[in-house]
Amino acid sequence: MTRERRVVEVFVELADTLVEDFDVVDFMHRLALRCVELLDCAEVGLLLADRSGSLQVIASSSERLDALDVLGCDDGPCIECYSRASAIASEDLLTDYDRWPSFAPLAVKKGFCSARAIPMRLRRQTVGALVMLRTQTGRLDREDTPLAQGLADIASIALLQERALSESHELVTQLEGALSSRVIIEQAKGILAEQARISLDAAFLRLRAHARANNLRLADVARGLIDGQLSTAILAETPVR
Amino acid sequence: MAADHTHAVLQAVAEAGSRDETTSIVDWVCSAAVALLSLEGAGVSLMVDGELRGVAGVSDPGIALVQELHLSLGEGPCVGAWETRAPVIEGELSALGGVRWPMFAPAAVEQGVSAVFAFPMALGRIRIGVLVLYRERAGGLSADELAYGLVLAGVATNMVLSLQAGAPSDELHGMLAGEPPHWAEIHQATGILSVQLGVSLEEAFVRLRAHAFAQNLSLGDVASQIVNRRLRLAPA
Numbered sequence: 001m002t003r004e005r006r007v008v009e010v011f012v013e014l015a016d017t018l019v020e021d022f023d024v025v026d027f028m029h030r031l032a033l034r035c036v037e038l039l040d041c042a043e044v045g046l047l048l049a050d051r052s053g054s055l056q057v058i059a060s061s062s063e064r065l066d067a068l069d070v071l072g073c074d075d076g077p078c079i080e081c082y083s084r085a086s087a088i089a090s091e092d093l094l095t096d097y098d099r100w101p102s103f104a105p106l107a108v109k110k111g112f113c114s115a116r117a118i119p120m121r122l123r124r125q126t127v128g129a130l131v132m133l134r135t136q137t138g139r140l141d142r143e144d145t146p147l148a149q150g151l152a153d154i155a156s157i158a159l160l161q162e163r164a165l166s167e168s169h170e171l172v173t174q175l176e177g178a179l180s181s182r183v184i185i186e187q188a189k190g191i192l193a194e195q196a197r198i199s200l201d202a203a204f205l206r207l208r209a210h211a212r213a214n215n216l217r218l219a220d221v222a223r224g225l226i227d228g229q230l231s232t233a234i235l236a237e238t239p240v241r
Numbered sequence: 242m243a244a245d246h247t248h249a250v251l252q253a254v255a256e257a258g259s260r261d262e263t264t265s266i267v268d269w270v271c272s273a274a275v276a277l278l279s280l281e282g283a284g285v286s287l288m289v290d291g292e293l294r295g296v297a298g299v300s301d302p303g304i305a306l307v308q309e310l311h312l313s314l315g316e317g318p319c320v321g322a323w324e325t326r327a328p329v330i331e332g333e334l335s336a337l338g339g340v341r342w343p344m345f346a347p348a349a350v351e352q353g354v355s356a357v358f359a360f361p362m363a364l365g366r367i368r369i370g371v372l373v374l375y376r377e378r379a380g381g382l383s384a385d386e387l388a389y390g391l392v393l394a395g396v397a398t399n400m401v402l403s404l405q406a407g408a409p410s411d412e413l414h415g416m417l418a419g420e421p422p423h424w425a426e427i428h429q430a431t432g433i434l435s436v437q438l439g440v441s442l443e444e445a446f447v448r449l450r451a452h453a454f455a456q457n458l459s460l461g462d463v464a465s466q467i468v469n470r471r472l473r474l475a476p477a
Contacts, residue, residue: 165365171402174411175287176294178412179294186432189432190430190434190436191432200429
C-alpha cells in the first residue's frame with residue numbers, strides 16, 4: 001500500500017470514528033497512534049490546557065512512563081508551542097539544553113533526539129499542543145508539515161464535538177429532570193394525602209410550605225417523601241400560610 | 242438520498258406549521274409524518290429510563306386514545322424501540338395472535354390501527370423518547386418510507402432539545418409540557434395506592450393498570466375514582 005493510500009485511509013477512519021459512538025479519550029489515543037505511524041516518530045502526545053493554563057496530557061501513543069515523564073516537564077516544546085501559539089521544532093535536543101533545561105536532558109536520557117510541537121486550535125484560541133518525539137535527529141520532512149497540522153486539526157475537531165455533545169447531554173439531563181419532577185410531585189401529593197388523610201390540595205400546600213420554609217425545590221421535597229427521608233409528621237409540623 | 246429526505250421532511254414540517262399555528266412545533270413534525278407516509282396519526286413520547294414520561298406532540302387529538310394505550314397497557318412498540326435502540330416495524334397487528342403485545346395489538350386494531358412503526362429518538366447513546374407512527378391499513382415500510390421515518394425521528398429529537406434549551410433549567414418548555422388527559426390523576430392515584438397497598442410506586446402503578454384492565458375501564462377513569470375516594474384497593 002502506498003503511503004498516500006494509507007494517509008487517506010487514516011483520515012477516513014478518524015472521520016468515521018468522530019461520528020460513530022464517539023468517545024473522546026478513545027479517539028485521542030487512536031489519533032496519537034496514527035500520528036506515530038504516519039509521521040515517522042517514536043512517541044506522540046496530545047496535551048490540553050486546563051482551567052489554570054497548565055498543560056495536561058490527554059492522550060499519548062504509549063503508556064511507557066518514559067514518554068509521559070518527559071511530557072510533564074516544566075519547560076519543553078509543548079509549553080513553548082502553547083505559549084507562543086505556533087509550531088516549534090528542535091532538530092537536535094543536545095543543542096537545546098539552555099532552551100529547555102528540564103525537558104531536554106530528560107528527553108535525551110530517555111533516548112529521544114529531536115522534537116516537534118504543533119498547536120491545537122479551537123476557533124481563534126490555542127487550547128493545547130500535539131507533540132512528536134523522535135529517536136533520530138533532524139527535521140520533519142517538509143512534506144509532512146501539512147499532514148501533521150491536519151492531524152492536529154482533527155484533534156481540535158474532536159474537542160469541538162466533545163463540547164457540543166456534552167452540552168447536548170446536559171440538555172437531556174435537564175429534560176429528564178423536568179419530566180421526572182412533575183411526575184414525582186403528583187405521586188408525592190397522593191402519598192401525603194393518603195397518609196395524613198387530607199385532600200390532594202391540602203397535601204400540595206403542605207409540600208410547598210415545607211419547600212419554602214426550608215429553601216428547597218418542590219421536586220426535592222417530593223423525592224424526600226417518596227424515599228422515606230421526609231416523614232409525614234415533619235410535613236405536618238410546617239405551618240401552612 | 243439523505244439530503245432529499247431531510248429536505249422533504251423539513252418542507253412538510255413547515256407546511257404543517259403554516260396550516261395550524263395553534264399547535265406546537267413537535268405537533269407539526271407529527272403532522273408532517275402523517276402527510277409524508279399516509280398515516281392515521283403519529284405521536285412523540287418522551288421517556289426517562291424506559292418509562293413513559295410525557296407526550297411532546299401528536300398529529301391530532303384523535304390519536305391520543307391510541308397513544309394512551311402504551312401507558313395504560315404497559316405494552317407496545319415504544320418500549321421495544323427504547324430498549325433495542327432500533328426501529329420497531331409491525332405491519333399487521335391483527336396477525337400477531339397474542340404472541341407480541343397481547344393486549345396492545347387488539348386494542349390498537351379496535352381503534353382502527355393495523356400497523357405501527359416506532360423510531361427511537363436519540364442523540365448518540367442518549368435516548369429521549371420514541372416517535373410512533375400509526376397506519377390504518379396493514380403493510381410494512383418501503384426503504385424510502387423507512388428513511389423518512391429515521392429523518393423524522395432525528396428532526397423530532399432536535400426540536401425537543403431545541404425547545405428545552407430555551408426553557409429555565411428546572412422546567413419543561415411550555416410546548417413539551419402537554420399532558421394527556423387524567424395525567425396528574427394517574428400519578429396521584431399511584432401515590433395513594435402505594436400507601437393503601439403498602440407497596441412501591443412501581444408496584445402500585447402495575448396494580449392500577451391491572452385493575453383498569455380487569456374492569457375494562459380506562460386508566461384515567463380508575464385513577465379518577467381513586468383520587469375522588471370512590472374506590473379503594475385492598476392489599477391482595
